[in-house]
Amino acid sequence: MFLLIMKFGALISTLIVTTGVALATTSVPAAAVTFGFNNIAGGDTVGDAYKSDFSFDVTQSGSDKVLFKFLNNSSGTNALKQFAFSVDNSISSLLSNMMVDIGNVGIVDFDANPQNLSQSNNISGWDGTTFGGGTSGANKNSVQSGEALGVSFSANYNNVLAALSAGKLQVGIHVGSLPGGASDTYVSNSYYVPPGNPPVITQPVPESGSILGVIAFGIGGLLIRKRDKNIQLETVKLD
Numbered sequence: 067m068f069l070l071i072m073k074f075g076a077l078i079s080t081l082i083v084t085t086g087v088a089l090a091t092t093s094v095p096a097a098a099v100t101f102g103f104n105n106i107a108g109g110d111t112v113g114d115a116y117k118s119d120f121s122f123d124v125t126q127s128g129s130d131k132v133l134f135k136f137l138n139n140s141s142g143t144n145a146l147k148q149f150a151f152s153v154d155n156s157i158s159s160l161l162s163n164m165m166v167d168i169g170n171v172g173i174v175d176f177d178a179n180p181q182n183l184s185q186s187n188n189i190s191g192w193d194g195t196t197f198g199g200g201t202s203g204a205n206k207n208s209v210q211s212g213e214a215l216g217v218s219f220s221a222n223y224n225n226v227l228a229a230l231s232a233g234k235l236q237v238g239i240h241v242g243s244l245p246g247g248a249s250d251t252y253v254s255n256s257y258y259v260p261p262g263n264p265p266v267i268t269q270p271v272p273e274s275g276s277i278l279g280v281i282a283f284g285i286g287g288l289l290i291r292k293r294d295k296n297i298q299l300e301t302v303k304l305d
C-alpha cells in the first residue's frame with residue numbers, strides 16, 4: 067500500500083512537471099484577463115466609435131512570463147498597426163525582454179520598434195514609449211479582423227495586473243484603415259480590480275450613533291404623542 071502511494075505520488079509529480087513544461091512551451095494560458103481601450107481625450111475623434119473593436123488579453127504564459135495578446139474583433143478593414151507600452155518611473159523594472167510575434171493568429175508580422183505613439187501627449191501619465199512595435203512591411207501584416215498579435219515579457223503576472231489597474235502601466239495602440247482611410251489611437255483602460263482589493267463603495271452610510279439618535283427621537287416622539295394626544299397636539303408636529 068505504501069509503495070502504491072509512493073508510485074502514485076511520483077506519477078503526480080511527473081504530471082505536474084510535464085504540465086509545467088507544456089505551459090512554458092506552448093503558452094497555454096492558465097487564466098486571461100481582458101482589457102479594453104479608451105479614446106484619448108483631446109485627441110482625434112475620427113476613430114472614437116471603433117475603440118471597442120480592440121482589446122488585449124493578459125495571461126501568465128510561463129514562470130515569470132506574461133503574454134499580451136492583441137485582438138481585433140472589427141467587422142471592417144480596421145487594422146492595428148502599432149502598439150506601445152508606457153511604464154511609470156516608479157516601477158521601471160516591471161517589464162523586460164520583450165518578444166513580438168508570440169502565438170500570432172492570421173497573417174501578422176510585427177517588429178520591435180519603439181517609436182512615438184501619436185496623441186500620446188494627451189494621455190495622462192504617459193511616460194514615453196518604453197516598449198513598442200509596429201507592422202513589419204506590408205499592411206497585410208497588421209492585425210486585421212479576426213487576427214491576433216502576441217507580445218511577451220519577462221515579468222511578474224500579478225505585478226503587471228496591479229500596474230495596469232493602477233494606470234502605472236498603460237498600453238496604447240495606433241489603428242489605421244478605418245472608414246475613409248482614417249487612423250486613430252487608443253489607450254488601455256484600467257477597470258480590472260485585483261483580488262483582495264474590492265472597489266471602494268462611495269454610497270454614504272449614516273453613523274450608528276446617528277441611527278440610534280433617530281430611533282430614540284422617534285420613540286420619544288411616540289411617547290409624547292400618546293401621552294399628550296389630546297392636549298398638546300402642536301408640540302407633536304415637530305417630527
Ligand SMILES: [Ca+2]
Pocket residue numbers: 105106109110111112113114250251
Ligand atoms: Ca480618438
Ligand SMILES: [Ca+2]
Pocket residue numbers: 166167175176177202
Ligand atoms: Ca516579426
Ligand SMILES: [Ca+2]
Pocket residue numbers: 172173174205206207208209210213
Ligand atoms: Ca493581417
